[in-house]
Amino acid sequence: xxxxxxxxxxxxxxxxxxxxxxxxxxxxxxxxxxxxxxxxxxxxxxxxxxxxxxxxxxxxxxxxxxxxxxxxxxxxxxxxxxxxxxxxxxxxxxxxxxxxxxxxxxxxxxxxxxxxxxxxxxxxxxxxxxxxxxxxxxxxxxxxxxxxxxxxxxxxxxxxxxxxxxxxxxxxxxxxxxxxxxxxxxxxxxxxxxxxxxxxxxxxxxxxxxxxxxxxxxxxxxxxxxxxxxxxxxxxxxxxxxxxxxxxxxxxxxxxxxxxxxxxxxxxxxxxxxxxxxxxxxxxxxxxxxxxxxxxxxxxxxxxxxxxxxxxxxxxxxxxxxxxxxxxxxxxxxxxxxxxxxxxxxxxxxxxxxxxxxxxxxxxxxxxxxxxxxxxxxxxxxxxxxxxxxxxxxxxxxxxxxxxxxxxxxxxxxxxxxxxxxxxxxxxxxxxxxxxxxxxxxxxxxxxxxxxxxxxxxxxxxxxxxxxxxxxxxxxxxxxxxxxxxxxxxxxxxxxxxxxxxxxx
Numbered sequence: 001x002x003x004x005x006x007x008x009x010x011x012x013x014x015x016x017x018x019x020x021x022x023x024x025x026x027x028x029x030x031x032x033x034x035x036x037x038x039x040x041x042x043x044x045x046x047x048x049x050x051x052x053x054x055x056x057x058x059x060x061x062x063x064x065x066x067x068x069x070x071x072x073x074x075x076x077x078x079x080x081x082x083x084x085x086x087x088x089x090x091x092x093x094x095x096x097x098x099x100x101x102x103x104x105x106x107x108x109x110x111x112x113x114x115x116x117x118x119x120x121x122x123x124x125x126x127x128x129x130x131x132x133x134x135x136x137x138x139x140x141x142x143x144x145x146x147x148x149x150x151x152x153x154x155x156x157x158x159x160x161x162x163x164x165x166x167x168x169x170x171x172x173x174x175x176x177x178x179x180x181x182x183x184x185x186x187x188x189x190x191x192x193x194x195x196x197x198x199x200x201x202x203x204x205x206x207x208x209x210x211x212x213x214x215x216x217x218x219x220x221x222x223x224x225x226x227x228x229x230x231x232x233x234x235x236x237x238x239x240x241x242x243x244x245x246x247x248x249x250x251x252x253x254x255x256x257x258x259x260x261x262x263x264x265x266x267x268x269x270x271x272x273x274x275x276x277x278x279x280x281x282x283x284x285x286x287x288x289x290x291x292x293x294x295x296x297x298x299x300x301x302x303x304x305x306x307x308x309x310x311x312x313x314x315x316x317x318x319x320x321x322x323x324x325x326x327x328x329x330x331x332x333x334x335x336x337x338x339x340x341x342x343x344x345x346x347x348x349x350x351x352x353x354x355x356x357x358x359x360x361x362x363x364x365x366x367x368x369x370x371x372x373x374x375x376x377x378x379x380x381x382x383x384x385x386x387x388x389x390x391x392x393x394x395x396x397x398x399x400x401x402x403x404x405x406x407x408x409x410x411x412x413x414x415x416x417x418x419x420x421x422x423x424x425x426x427x428x429x430x431x432x433x434x435x436x437x438x439x440x441x442x443x444x445x446x447x448x449x450x451x452x453x454x455x456x457x458x459x460x461x462x463x464x465x466x467x468x469x470x471x472x473x474x475x476x477x478x479x480x481x482x483x484x485x486x487x488x489x490x491x492x493x494x495x496x497x498x499x500x501x502x503x504x505x
Contacts, residue, residue: 067122092133096199137169182207192220242320243471249273283317294454328458335486396444431458
């Protein structure tokens with residue numbers, strides 16, 4: 001991995017290195033004009049370590065032929081071909097991996113890969129740059145790694161893994177990019193890259209700067225967003241599993257909320273249950289808002305105790321091998337909605353259900369959103385929360401859209417217009433809500449009995465040929481079902497338990 005002469009290590013420590021003949025390396029990776037990059041394979045127990053799971057190292061996760069769990073090398077190659085087909089002729093795409101973010105000078109945050117880089121390469125590791133063009137196919141520049149890096153961070157993928165495992169057409173050490181990439185840029189009529197995830201490793205090259213000055217540099221995101229809009233059968237299987245995991249985890253957390261009311265403990269519970277079911281991480285920091293905290297749309301402190309009689313809103317999601325879920329439920333941990341809570345909840349629930357009915361091929365997110373706004377305005381006016389003739393104040397009560405596309409990112413394919421017709425294989429969220437702070441903030445006008453109530457009901461919806469499939473349908477949202485769940489097992493004997501009595505008092 002990298003440059004320099006490498007020797008065979010035949011010691012009995014289970015770690016071996018092998019040197020491949022220079023003629024093989026040159027023909028496989030490099031034009032003759034760029035010299036020699038040697039290939040290195042690190043093995044442990046006869047299994048090559050490429051810095052992430054493989055079918056050989058993790059047969060319980062990956063089947064033969066898969067680069068990431070559930071996604072085959074053929075599908076990754078097909079994605080690359082499709083991107084080249086939609087890009088203008090004689091153009092190239094540069095896609096950088098995400099950067100490793102640091103918590104302190106020596107403590108990294110858990111790494112999460114850029115969606116576009118993962119979608120095209122299958123590599124879950126930081127530091128790489130992928131280049132795609134008709135001339136080269138997929139060319140991957142892989143991070144240079146020395147022995148000290150391996151000691152501290154473990155093995156990472158190099159040029160050999162790029163070709164053998166990720167199925168790149170060419171591969172080079174990142175240190176060679178400044179020699180190789182400029183020529184590729186000069187030959188291209190246009191250079192596309194993801195502006196939001198761009199890397200200084202190529203942006204600082206003179207050739208890239210010249211291309212930018214000559215208006216040859218353009219944003220790639222619209223093209224990759226278009227490709228990621230419709231999910232493949234493999235992607236749908238992964239997203240269905242991600243939704244199943246978070247649904248089961250939230251159900252367990254709802255049961256715990258009957259006796260444990262600390263927002264922090266419920267946040268810990270949902271993360272534990274997701275990871276125990278196979279999720280790699282949470283899709284975002286869980287929103288666990290009790291009472292008035294539920295009226296804060298992206299509440300994140302999770303540091304308060306839910307009081308008796310308050311509603312609890314939890315907005316949660318997990319990541320399952322690169323694919324995310326997003327689910328929200330609001331319930332009364334005591335098992336009883338107050339009249340005011342029930343009035344608001346019933347309106348939001350009815351809006352959720354009616355909007356889901358509209359989710360079908362040909363409809364658009366904007367159409368569904370506009371329908372939800374009309375329905376909620378009418379409901380708010382009937383409840384006396386919104387004055388007639390002042391519908392502009394609706395945004396004070398619900399400033400969010402009805403939903404968004406979901407996939408490898410929580411807000412997936414964000415550059416595409418919300419007027420784009422839905423198609424089979426698209427996955428979106430439907431999430432109507434109402435957010436009434438305990439005291440007025442934006443001049444919203446609400447009766448005192450509704451103050452401090454936040455409600456959101458969010459489901460994941462897969463668009464099908466005949467309509468839709470709700471991927472999170474297993475989590476209760478009807479008031480009778482929530483009441484039954486919260487009181488389940490609450491017989492006289494059980495209710496004698498001090499912790500249950502205290503929780504429901």
